[in-house]
Amino acid sequence: MANEVTKTMPPSTRLRRTDASEVTVDIRTPDLEINFGPQHPATHGVMRVLMRTDGELVTGAQPHLGYLHRCAEKIGENVEWLQYLPYTDRYDYLASMNNNLGYSLAVEALLGVEIPRRATLIRIICAELNRIGSHLVAFGTYGLDIGAFTPFLYCFREREWMMSLFEKICGARLTYSYIRIGGVFNDAPPGWFEEVARFCDVFEQKWPEYVDLLLVNQIYVKRTANVGVISREMALDFGLSGTMVRGSGIDWDLRRDMPYMCYGEIWRDGAYKIPVAKGEMGTLGDCWDRSWVRVMEMMESIKIVRWCLDHMVDGPVIGELPKTLKVPAGEAYVGIENPRGELGHYVVSDGGKVSVRTRVRGPSFCNLAVLEDILPGSLVGDAVAIIGSTDIVVGETDR
């Protein structure tokens, strides 16, 4: 509703009334209410932010959701366990592998099935490659939001290869449904691992381009540093996760802190680091820090992929499972580190073929809540930068 916008204008911008007899009429013009979306180039889909602006200054903001609601969770309670997997592809369509993985892990926690080692390693390779792809989109489109077109296409150049790698392994380019309950759908085709290794080498060469062209570009730094600052306390209060929380200087990554699959083993091997923002260009927790974390994480993902390639074993890629899956009664919650944060799946089973309750904790949805607090007081141009820096995927906020 239009009149529900929170009016949190900084006091300094209000007309100060010294004496009631002196000023009888408030000569301020009314604030402008604008619909930022749902059809707007910078809302990354169909999110709508109702903004109240005083000239270029944003004085209030309220995100509105639901334009892409598809009842994903309810569907999860009406189809069989395995049939729900394609629906998980579609909430965070930039990181479908990770979504498949989160759901599969949650169901496997109830099943108690043993996952073959080769399947686990392929899963990690796919998840990390998809994280790279997702961060490439996040960083590239963030450049678009700031007004730089070219880095976006540089990012998509590498993402294209990543997608063709997935196409080779599972036939799909966006919605993979490749990571299944019990393992992965099929083994990698011949030569696939070699191509992944080549991709890692090339990516390592191309990665400095993003840094030079955009991340340390002076205009980019001026646009993003000290903008949309999320303090440590605020990040914790809002329950942010993933790049958002690491961008605020909190060292928290589920891959290391609540390890699943063999991420703990890789961490103990010292194969990867967790980039945590230090507020180099401005205040800790500003937009630049968040984009820095994303850019740095891409290289860490490459290291994880390399570790998995080095430790690859032969064997089956899917565990022994009956054709019609009946999951033992119980409940399970598994949270994994999605590119956007903690993607949690909570599933309840009564021992039947269909889930009793499927619940998703989407990282974009939780990270979005902070917008209402950090948007007021910024300029319209900053608002775009802040919304972009939260890196939401509307498919997942609405599900």
Add this chain to the structure above:
Amino acid sequence: MTPALLLAQEAAAVEVGSGSNAFLEGLVATLGEYLPMWALWLGAAVTGVAIVMGLISLIAMFSVWLERKVAGHIQCRYGPMYVGWHGWLQSIADGVKLLLKEDMIPRDADRVLFMLAPALVLAAIVAAMTAYPLAPGVFFADIDLGVFFVLAMSSMTTIGVVMAGWASNSKWTVFGAMREAAQVVAYEIPLGVALLVPVMVAGTLNLREASELQSDWYGMGWFMFKNPFMLPAFVLYFIAALAETKRAPFDLPEAESELVAGFLTEYSGIRWSFFFMEEYAAMFLMSALAAVFFLGGFESPLTWAAGEFFGRELFVAGANGATELNLQAIPYHAVAGLTLLLKTFAGIFLMMWLRWTLPRVRVDQVMTMGYKYLTPLALVCALGAALWEAGKQALLG
């Protein structure tokens, strides 16, 4: 097309200053015996307007194609490839598409202003374009206040943009229009002051004369090399010109990711393409001014050689006192015209290069840069150049 054309004719037919018109001279030389003077005047004006309109369309078309190719190659792709050789007909295909599009005016828009705005914008730029000298002897209007005229006319477009933003009756367009107004006001000053430096060196505001003054040193006597304050003035001018023409990184009035399309949001079809033509024509003019006042205009060693070899005068006094066309000098004028065109497009290429490389600055940063940095620096440049010129005159007489 019609209102724009009428306005353009009005604007172009006005004779500013005391200079002559090459088309008029040409007509007098060829048809002077058969036709009355007023018919020659009218003929020259109509020819001039037609050529200017054609020129603007050509420039816009070529620039759009160039922009897409430049963007493509910067972004690891090819750009248009299918319509003609390397897509050189793409702009024509786009133009046909734009012409055939439905003419849409939003229901709540101010219809009169909405339709007038693109016409005004195009008319202003057509008028400004008349000051562009095609070659040393071929020009539409030899205006003694050339720089003044170009700057005045190209800031007229702002009125059209504000009009468009207001008439569209949309919040985004008003945002865009206000940004445009603020930006142009902020950058008009450094732009003008930075141009003062070469004007002081040249001692004239006339584009053609300024170009001729740089023909010494075998065609390398560019103003750029004649005063130490010219290089900083050039940089300042170029930045201000980017802001003046709404090019990235100062494309705030139409900032796509912030304001949807800014003041252009509600426009489509041929009206939209008028704004587009204006943008490219303005880029062309700003680059042309830079080329004439900083980079030697027509002059280059090649132009100098052609001038020495073929002779420079396009019109010579004939045997019976009438002016006659000197066909021998045509290669010189062709070389000179092409040189200026090349320099101008080098400037346009630089603008495109910047656009596809840099992110956009924020609105307050644009204002800060204009008022706090560019304006004082431009004033310092102007003062320094003035002192240098005065000292030179005092020392060398």
